[in-house]
Amino acid sequence: MAGEVPQGPRTPRAPLKCAAEGNDEAHTRRPVNIPSAYARGYEAARALDPQLAEAYVRHTTVGDPLADAVIRDLGSLSPEEIHETLARVLEGGPETSRHDVPDSLLNSVQEAGKTPDWFDRRRARVASQAFLRNSDIVLAALVGGSIVEGFSTLISKSFRIRGRLVVAAIRRLKHNGMQLVEQYLPGGMEPGGDGWRLTLRARLVHAQSRHLLNGSDEWDRERYGMPLSAAHVLLAGAAFSGRLMRHVAALGGDFTRDEREAFVHVWRYAGILFGIPGEILFSDEASAVRTFEIGRMCEPPTDHDGIIMANSVVNSAPIIVGIKAPPERRKMARTVTQVSRELIGDELADSLRFPRRKRRVVPWLRFRHRARRVVGRMLPRVAAKQNQDRFEALMEFASFDEFEHSYKLPTALHDERSSDW
Structure with missing residues (x-):
């Protein structure tokens, strides 16, 4: 077990303001223009946390004004020109030519280059060390728990509409895996770093x-609100941070x-870069978990899109790790599905x-991970080999070259x- 690391100063979570704060009706009235879904x-969520529930559904109709403006301004460019323009701005130094680059893109990148005062680089290093020590467990928890x-939720609908379900699931796993790896490698979230750019x-x-x-x-705006809304980006961030930590613990991680x-803390900073409004962004593990719980309650019951996408994810997991033979793929997919059921609970799995x-699989995985650490402490050479194998598997999962x-x-x-x- 790793030793305790002194914790840096925490930034208190800003209170969420209701539409009519200070008015007795603030906790009873429905927000304006709530999507019907x-x-x-x-109604159920506001009984537990009126302010957070109101803030969540209010942001189901909100997009990302800065990024949306960039997309409008890039609309006339070819894919190759977009690639060249973004590469020039995101990878080039101060001396790089900004000729013909839209102001919206320059302003967006300039804003993203301002690291918040509360971001603690020492804590980022602590997160990197813990992630690398538990990377295989974190990725298993990501696939079997948080992504599923x-x-x-309605996040699945945009993916299902866009089609190519197996390809979409693999792309989702690849991108999320690479994002997570780069985000937690040392220096990855510094302005200009790989995690920052991704x-x-x-x-x-x-x-x-x-x-x-x-x-x-x-897409039915009246029913579903804004596609890929600020609320859904927030929900994903909460799932990939606080909620993910709960799944990691269940699998035997030693954070x-x-x-x-x-x-x-690192994911909170990533949330700023993703465009999540500061007024609704979580500040610590407890608030991230609470955000996920209340946001999930606000969501409608799982529909066919959720069933399709969740099953695509668990059935695509073997492909991600290089298992191609159908019998082995089916066997691993069954294991991933069972792990997912135990992480997310029977009600959602049903x-x-x-x-x-x-x-049950999770108790065995938890025991195996803990036993591995005990053996590693007793046999340093075995620990070194485990660390090397884990890092190589991490690189393979992320598939950087693609x-x-x-x-x-x-x-x-x-x-x-x-x-x-």
């Missing part, structure tokens, strides 16, 4: 996808309390139509009609 869930939970690129992918969905009659808080099995240097964006609503991105 959220009405029932909001995210797809149980986060800004992902933000623009969200904005482009939002633009394509908004222009389609397949200390301070390391868990450091992990969420709604996703995951099969029920008598044999996506790392591309700044292209999707060009069509349906992915099969889009140019490569």
